[in-house]
Amino acid sequence: MKPGKQAAFLANWTSQARKGFLELLVLNLLGRREHYGYELVERIRDSSGIEINDGTLYAILARLQKEGFIQHRWEHLEKGPARKYYDLTPDGKNALKEMRAVWEDMAGAVRKSGARNV
Amino acid sequence: MKPGKQAAFLANWTSQARKGFLELLVLNLLGRREHYGYELVERIRDSSGIEINDGTLYAILARLQKEGFIQHRWEHLEKGPARKYYDLTPDGKNALKEMRAVWEDMAGAVRKSGARNV
DNA sequence: ACTAGATACCTAGTAATGAAAGGTATATGA
DNA sequence: TCATATACCTTTCATTACTAGGTATCTAGT
Numbered sequence: 001m002k003p004g005k006q007a008a009f010l011a012n013w014t015s016q017a018r019k020g021f022l023e024l025l026v027l028n029l030l031g032r033r034e035h036y037g038y039e040l041v042e043r044i045r046d047s048s049g050i051e052i053n054d055g056t057l058y059a060i061l062a063r064l065q066k067e068g069f070i071q072h073r074w075e076h077l078e079k080g081p082a083r084k085y086y087d088l089t090p091d092g093k094n095a096l097k098e099m100r101a102v103w104e105d106m107a108g109a110v111r112k113s114g115a116r117n118v
Numbered sequence: 119m120k121p122g123k124q125a126a127f128l129a130n131w132t133s134q135a136r137k138g139f140l141e142l143l144v145l146n147l148l149g150r151r152e153h154y155g156y157e158l159v160e161r162i163r164d165s166s167g168i169e170i171n172d173g174t175l176y177a178i179l180a181r182l183q184k185e186g187f188i189q190h191r192w193e194h195l196e197k198g199p200a201r202k203y204y205d206l207t208p209d210g211k212n213a214l215k216e217m218r219a220v221w222e223d224m225a226g227a228v229r230k231s232g233a234r235n236v
Numbered sequence: 237a238c239t240a241g242a243t244a245c246c247t248a249g250t251a252a253t254g255a256a257a258g259g260t261a262t263a264t265g266a
Numbered sequence: 267t268c269a270t271a272t273a274c275c276t277t278t279c280a281t282t283a284c285t286a287g288g289t290a291t292c293t294a295g296t
Binding site: 237238239240241242243244245246247248249250251252253254255256257258259260261262263264265266 | 267268269270271272273274275276277278279280281282283284285286287288289290291292293294295296
Binding site: 012015016019036037038039054055058059062080081082083084 | 242243244245246247251252253
């Protein structure tokens, strides 16, 4: 196989595998405490080592709010751009519970299906 | 929120979250031993409880073979339709290792980010 | 005063995948 | 004869992450 082809496949696969996962990650973090958007980008990168484009994150936040799973309040600082703080609604907490259960099923299936000797 | 909306969201989210995951699951199973397509559908359902449409599975197998990660041999039985047995190529084993590493990072991030009290 | 960079928000277009709904063919049992 | 199970495959659609843009405020350096 061509040398770059492996890397290209993995990059694309990773991008696909992150679908859904990123939403769960954001809800998980908002379940701990409120965050503003830019803060989430930094926190995800620094604490999880997961890179996320800010454009991707804001799209996720917009979707979650449209679903009624998160809500926001503006905080206008004396210095610097205003911040939009998000936290979970009761519907969001319910959705998070169900999403975690689905995720656990998937993680369990990967564990069970994985051979040790490949 | 409308009663059916929660369920509709979860179904869609699950569908998105399975992207990538299903390919990893298939490679994991083929890493243990060879399987034919129809067998994979049953095995995934029976041992993991994960439902997978056979059309989805055959598309995955076609992609993985196009990438050079799996190969097949035909088995013509005396009775019933012929079976197409798949197993991993060396490239497939390498890809599987890398995909598992990415998956572990994601699973770890979910664990670390998850609050216990939501 | 000007520039670069960091902070903080947002949008439009593209590519890739799972799901649904179809199709083909062989064998079995009512 | 008809339904069901086995076993393969294709086409179309909806959704989401990524890329590459954009706006605006503040700070630091020249």
